[in-house]
Amino acid sequence: MTATRPIAARRGPVTIEALTVAHGMVLAVRAISISARGGEVLTLLGPSGCGKTTTLRAIAGLEEPQEGRITIDGRTVFDAAGGINLPPERRGLSMIFQSYAIWPHMTVFENVAFGLRARGIRRSDLSSVARQSLDLVGLAALADRPATRLSGGQQQRVALARSIAGNPGVILLDEPLSNLDAQLRLAMRTEFRELQRNLGLTAIYVTHDQEEALVLSDCVAVMRDGVIEQAGTAAGIHDRPATRFVAEFVGVRNILPCDAAEESGRTVARLPGGALLACSGPAPDGPACVCFRPINVRLATQPGPGAFPATLTAANYLGDLVQYHLHAGELTIWARGLPRSDLAEGAAVFWSVPPEACFLVAA
Amino acid sequence: MARFPRPETLVGILVSLIVCALTLPPLAAVITSGAGAGFAPFREPGVVFNTLLFGFGTTIAAVIAGGGLALALAPGVPGRALLEGLVVMPLYLTPLLTAMGWNWLASPHSGLVNLLLHAASGNSLTINAVTPMGTIGVAALATAPLPFLLISDALRGIDASLTEAARVHGATPRMVLHGIVLPLLAPAGLASAVLVFVQAIGLFSVPAVLGMPEGFNVATTEIYQLLESYPPRFADATAWGILLLALAAALTFAQSALLRRRSFATITGKAFRVPRHLPSLPRLRAGFGWLYVALATVLPLLALLWAASMAFITANPKLMRLSGEHFAYVLFGYPKTWLAAGNSALLGALSATFVVLLGFGVSWVVLRTRQAGRSLLDQLSMMPLSMPAMVFALGLLWVYVRLPLPIYGTLGILLIAYVTHYLPFGVRATSAALRQLHPELEEAARVSGASWLRSMRRITLPLVQPTVFSAWALLFIMAMQEVSASILLYTSHSIVLSVAVFDLWENGNPSDVAALGFVQLAVSFVIAGLVLRARQRRALA
Numbered sequence A: 001m002t003a004t005r006p007i008a009a010r011r012g013p014v015t016i017e018a019l020t021v022a023h024g025m026v027l028a029v030r031a032i033s034i035s036a037r038g039g040e041v042l043t044l045l046g047p048s049g050c051g052k053t054t055t056l057r058a059i060a061g062l063e064e065p066q067e068g069r070i071t072i073d074g075r076t077v078f079d080a081a082g083g084i085n086l087p088p089e090r091r092g093l094s095m096i097f098q099s100y101a102i103w104p105h106m107t108v109f110e111n112v113a114f115g116l117r118a119r120g121i122r123r124s125d126l127s128s129v130a131r132q133s134l135d136l137v138g139l140a141a142l143a144d145r146p147a148t149r150l151s152g153g154q155q156q157r158v159a160l161a162r163s164i165a166g167n168p169g170v171i172l173l174d175e176p177l178s179n180l181d182a183q184l185r186l187a188m189r190t191e192f193r194e195l196q197r198n199l200g201l202t203a204i205y206v207t208h209d210q211e212e213a214l215v216l217s218d219c220v221a222v223m224r225d226g227v228i229e230q231a232g233t234a235a236g237i238h239d240r241p242a243t244r245f246v247a248e249f250v251g252v253r254n255i256l257p258c259d260a261a262e263e264s265g266r267t268v269a270r271l272p273g274g275a276l277l278a279c280s281g282p283a284p285d286g287p288a289c290v291c292f293r294p295i296n297v298r299l300a301t302q303p304g305p306g307a308f309p310a311t312l313t314a315a316n317y318l319g320d321l322v323q324y325h326l327h328a329g330e331l332t333i334w335a336r337g338l339p340r341s342d343l344a345e346g347a348a349v350f351w352s353v354p355p356e357a358c359f360l361v362a363a
Numbered sequence B: 001m002a003r004f005p006r007p008e009t010l011v012g013i014l015v016s017l018i019v020c021a022l023t024l025p026p027l028a029a030v031i032t033s034g035a036g037a038g039f040a041p042f043r044e045p046g047v048v049f050n051t052l053l054f055g056f057g058t059t060i061a062a063v064i065a066g067g068g069l070a071l072a073l074a075p076g077v078p079g080r081a082l083l084e085g086l087v088v089m090p091l092y093l094t095p096l097l098t099a100m101g102w103n104w105l106a107s108p109h110s111g112l113v114n115l116l117l118h119a120a121s122g123n124s125l126t127i128n129a130v131t132p133m134g135t136i137g138v139a140a141l142a143t144a145p146l147p148f149l150l151i152s153d154a155l156r157g158i159d160a161s162l163t164e165a166a167r168v169h170g171a172t173p174r175m176v177l178h179g180i181v182l183p184l185l186a187p188a189g190l191a192s193a194v195l196v197f198v199q200a201i202g203l204f205s206v207p208a209v210l211g212m213p214e215g216f217n218v219a220t221t222e223i224y225q226l227l228e229s230y231p232p233r234f235a236d237a238t239a240w241g242i243l244l245l246a247l248a249a250a251l252t253f254a255q256s257a258l259l260r261r262r263s264f265a266t267i268t269g270k271a272f273r274v275p276r277h278l279p280s281l282p283r284l285r286a287g288f289g290w291l292y293v294a295l296a297t298v299l300p301l302l303a304l305l306w307a308a309s310m311a312f313i314t315a316n317p318k319l320m321r322l323s324g325e326h327f328a329y330v331l332f333g334y335p336k337t338w339l340a341a342g343n344s345a346l347l348g349a350l351s352a353t354f355v356v357l358l359g360f361g362v363s364w365v366v367l368r369t370r371q372a373g374r375s376l377l378d379q380l381s382m383m384p385l386s387m388p389a390m391v392f393a394l395g396l397l398w399v400y401v402r403l404p405l406p407i408y409g410t411l412g413i414l415l416i417a418y419v420t421h422y423l424p425f426g427v428r429a430t431s432a433a434l435r436q437l438h439p440e441l442e443e444a445a446r447v448s449g450a451s452w453l454r455s456m457r458r459i460t461l462p463l464v465q466p467t468v469f470s471a472w473a474l475l476f477i478m479a480m481q482e483v484s485a486s487i488l489l490y491t492s493h494s495i496v497l498s499v500a501v502f503d504l505w506e507n508g509n510p511s512d513v514a515a516l517g518f519v520q521l522a523v524s525f526v527i528a529g530l531v532l533r534a535r536q537r538r539a540l541a
């Protein structure tokens, strides 16, 4: 008897414990532990070569880890110690590849139906289930088109339809939007998020684009050289990077070496040249850097409390906003804001940052 | 908890075992058995010299011709596509027929060209192919497609921006050729030189037809004669085999030593926008291409056709008479024709099939798995390239004459020889096809729930099928025409067409040989063509 299709997704959680993966001599992933809760999106964020793809492929069973344990929906699919290593087809997940991997010798419909057949769905249900998922991604009209005659965006949709058709509990995505142009990328990202929420999928999403990660995820893990530097909610990663690397990676442009001290219950950063910035959060042990986003820098043409003098050396348009470049002694500060007629290049300005926007990381 | 091995692991192990079993025993047999009473080559320094002369001479001439063709047929030449197809034809014609064709064209007294020259010049001009130079020249014509293919590949791989950068920085086309293109082609040139050298020193038919009659003996003809003598002198023959192996190994080693010092990481460009690497002269370049096609293919085949369809060979117009009697004889009179044709077709089909399957297995394991020792498997499957077919056949004889397996004297031993000899071709062809296939296509099938076998059957195989079929057809044609190994391994029951041709050459009427040669060509090309046609029909249906 063939199994009938479950009505609702299983919303399985995925847990990775102390996972280590090597490519020959290269340790691509070093003892990472992270989990994605059922029905949520976990994003692995990091620069190229940090081990995101390797982690994803290990979860899928396409890469054999050296150490660690992977559990999907309560079922151990890999355990180095216990000698468990289920092949990809028995892990109950699906994956969207960076290249999309649309099978060129099949039509759009056959691409979607292939996995259903492989999973032994009833012949009578096959067509309706495949068409249903093509419908979900808005491709029903193209069902009979050869897969070689599709645009990038359409291929992306086929890949999406294919991966949700089998109603997997877990879907893995490896930089699925990186081959699309900017506009399409924005549209697809919203569409994917809606689909994921509606179907209740657990998703593990890989990207090097911090904006994409923050928009899409319930939980973000920032990776560097095979380890997870910081994991947390999107807001947490955005507002309070825990390390200098994470701060740089999520677009905190001002990272300035300073002397950090506790003064009357508050943390204060003293910059070279004398500027004093009140910070939120604790000071790290050892040398520190004070960090704040350009958008949080306030500029004034008159002195004020907590404001420090600087020279405006450049003002460049950046879409709707203007990027300001300030110099104060040896300090360089980036600010960002709406265009202002009173801020011309060469002007003397006074800058300040509210304490809640300043935080310290180890240098 | 014990794990049952996955199918991909089993395939890896199986493929490795087969490749080891095919390649290693004959190699070991040759190496261990050649050290008999005195090393035969020491007693025949003249033959050693001839072998080296023939090897190096052929290599130099073939690389110059093939490299020149590759440069000449760069874009911008009229009729380029046609020329590119015709230039590689000699790969699918046995050198035996080319050599016989040149014998009829340019033997000193009865060669067609010489008869014409004598008539025109009053006996003062003669072109003689039955000389060491003629032997080298014909061998070079037969092997030039190898450097042509390797060097044109390298040429295509040179990114247009590299030469364009040189031009915008002030280099003339000539400077681009000498300063950029040729140095970047050097590794391919060197690799093809080694390949040609190994082919040449292992070539039997050309020296047998054009060298032996005038006493220009090389290692392969020596091996043949030692085994033909009574009693067969096995130990001496294998000693010559060892010499050939050592030469091939030395050159392969020298090549990797030379290349290690230089790395050409830039040769990964896009093939789409090939620049003008060359000073133009399109007519001259096309002319060079056509000259090669004429010398290597058209003239020898015409000579063959002429010899086969004349009542007897003469240049006296009054005595020339068209006749079908030779075709009639080889088809209905000569007792070996049908047996040999059947054997050849069966062997060709079986060996092409096994080579394609095994080659695909090897490429898949090497390219798609992390199996331990897979690079060793890759090298082992390529080893027959540096092992002349005749030496390999010697090793097979040595192994299977002693083993109690009932293989010696059957088609089985020929099949083993062919499969091993052509394995590198099968691996190259299938790995090229697999490389074009993004691994994620197979992985997508696996995560979609397909087992390894299903993903293989439904995704990988359908996608590589076109390449596999054309590789099969080419392998069939090549196997149908193999001479060097067959000549040592056949018996009267397991005779094949190419051996029958050579047999007639040594003991029969030249016109009958020509007719049988034509039958051989016809059988191989017609069957391969039919298979390809049938496949296209099915693909369209």
Ligand SMILES: Nc1ncnc2c1ncn2[C@@H]1O[C@H](COP(=O)(O)OP(=O)(O)O)[C@@H](O)[C@H]1O
Residues within 6 Å of the ligand: A023, A024, A026, A027, A028, A046, A047, A048, A049, A050, A051, A052, A053, A054, A055
């Ligand atoms: N097949 C492979 N063989 C050897 N090294 C690899 C292979 N794949 C990836 N690596 C290496 O592993 C590290 C992590 O790669 P990857 O997981 O692809 O990074 P990411 O997806 O974050 O860009 C890199 O240093 C990369 O060079």
Ligand SMILES: [Mg+2]
Residues within 6 Å of the ligand: A049, A052, A053, A054
């Ligand atoms: Mg990646």
